[in-house]
Amino acid sequence: MPVRAHCENPDRRTLADLIREYRPGYSLEQRFYKDPEIYKAEIKSIFLKHWMLAGHVSQIPEAGDFFLFEFDVESVIVVRTKEGAVKAHLNVCRHRGSRICLEKEGRSKLLTCPYHAWSYDLNGKLMTARQMGTDFKKADNGLHPVHVELVGGLIFVSLAEKPLSLAGMKEDLADVFETFGFDNMKLAAQKSFPIAANWKLAAENYQECYHCAPSHQEYAKVHAMALSKEAFAAHREKYLAALAGKVRTQESPYYFDQAKAGEEGYQYARNPLLSGMESGSLGGKGIAPLLGTIAEFDGGASEFMVGPVSFFLIYNDHMVGYRFTPTSHETCCCDVFWFVRGDADEGIDYDLETLTWLWDITTQSDEEIIVNNQQGVNSHFYTSGRLSEMESFEQHFLNWYLSSMKDSISNTSKGQ
Template sequence: MTRLKLDKITQYIAAQRPGYSLAQAFYKDVDVYQAEIEHIFLKHWLYAGHASQIPLAGDYFTFDFDTESVIIARTASGDVKAHMNVCRHRGSKICLEPSGSQKSLTCPYHAWNYNLDGQLISARNMPDDFDRSQNGLHKVNVALLHGLIFVCLSKEPPSLSALQNELDEVFELFGFNNMKLAEKKSYRIPANWKLAVENYQECYHCAPSHPEFAQIHAMAKPPKVFQMAKSDFAQANQGQPKFKQLNRYFDLAEVGQEGYQYDRNPLLRNALSGSAGGKPVAPLLGSIQEYDGGASELMIGPLSYFLIYDDHMLGYRFLPNSVDECICDVSWYVNESAVQGKDYQLEQLTWLWDVTTQADKKIIMNNQKGVDSRYYQPGRLSEMEHFQQSFLTWYLKTLAE
């Protein structure tokens, strides 16, 4: 990036008022967008999927954002490896389908063939001095967090050690290793990715915009009501491992460590799960013995979010396609022993967060339309947008660095 472009972004950051939404340029300037890709999406751990999606050797799926595509594959030795989906010959995409099973990875253009570890094993009609060992697929850092697969495209990714140490008990309790993907839905949103992330991080809009959610989650209540319900809920369940409260997120993360946060919040009106009427929708997760009427919020890195009920878990991620379009991917996970149609019904399992995300898509689209106006000005954030403010503070600091 040129000095002129850097100076421009620096001026944007310096002019940003604390406690206000971002200036228009942060949502529309292509140079800002490219800086975000380089300093956020390429440098942090991103939630790619779950080990249950690739149970057998040769199974793979792709993980895409912006112009990048990553192949996540189960190798012959049973390891999970990640490689850039870019042939080392002339750059063609290798895996054209989003998932599948292959004994090896063959480029459809000129048939260069790679094993599942990314090593080039054959390349037709190449000169005698061609070195196959120097032409393997570009490796991508991959980490398994109790079954959750994360990738990082940086050569020096932030450490996950603090997160693993503090959350190991939570991962074990909910049985992350023993979950399986029940459903995944993608919502294409014609808006800048930050508008989607900011929307997810605040519940100021929940009561007026999400009546279904507001009937289940205490978080939709005014701050004083919610905090009182949260305090009573935590006190009633004091000492239980589900009730850790960890905030190492955004700029609160230790230097060199990936940020994370974990908390548990109460549901309303004797609700037990995120469903119509708050009724159970699947077998209990992990070693959970009974419902406690709560849901856990887990955030890993700046872009990966999980909502954990006692009987199922949701994974949320927001990925950019361009400066003015993003994808919201929602995944529903259940106990690996649960049988669809017998132990859970997909429509019941996915109902609440499908209807909520459909509504959010419309909200975010309209937000972008307003931000596009020549009359848009940053507005003062409410006390119910404090977590959004934390994200914006971290975001500006990250760009500035």
């Protein structure tokens, strides 16, 4: 008897049904990765609510410097004002909605719409609008503001009307930010990787290292995370005992499903590299000046995560940032950032190709993995699969995701 395709009977279940029927310990059902209506709910309940990494202050050192942060249909102008502040505005003219900044980055004294020449100052205040009538008020037509928070030099933005608080994270991890010199870093490089897959598959891939040993040979030669669950636990226990307080080892609760009410989720942990390894590089050797108050390589690296799509790996000599953003229900983008100490000079203190090598090659491999994953999920015969013991972080992500979507359904039913 031939196998019958699952698509013969259309799935008429609601989002609430799908969430209620989810089986812990398994991957999500197909519609979570393919349904454009579910995607629309995600944008509203996740991407218009949570904090996301936009960039770094070193990208806008002078007044008038700006760059764009974009996802889905949204575009945000991040700009340095004349007063030296970092501000963000929606890239939407208040006249008839045209994009104002068309270049990805640049410098300008005013933000001028190319359509009808409405001009705004760097704080978003409307300065000129021709022939608008005596009843028109410029003060009521400034650019829509976007909330900005700085974590050291990292720029986070939230499009929420009332954003979640980052105060708890800043207080809890103040020692981490000081140790690694978050106030004294600069962006050395940034690369974007378009991926033909739903954003959750990209985020989920980052959550687990079950695939690291078979898929990332370069990574597996440096990071102990690629070991089996038992081998990694033993190696980590030995590493933390030997660390003896040189760098903070106290973990923050895994953030996806354990964030406090009204606060943005975050997580911090210190993990070992393989024995003899110093940094994320070819051969595992140090490749840049030590960060912050770090005095020596101690054979480890820190995981720092904030919000649902912003992740950081902090080596002793540089930091790598990852950001996963949707571009449609079928596509997403992975942006990778490399940070070094603020006074480090390229070509003297570090070589850019050497600095970016490991996570460039790893991300290229991940892109192929994630696209293959999406193609399999697209099959009429895809069903949810059992998660392994090495995919516990992914389970946390799925718990958080489903809770967020459930809350969005509840708020919609209440008319919020």
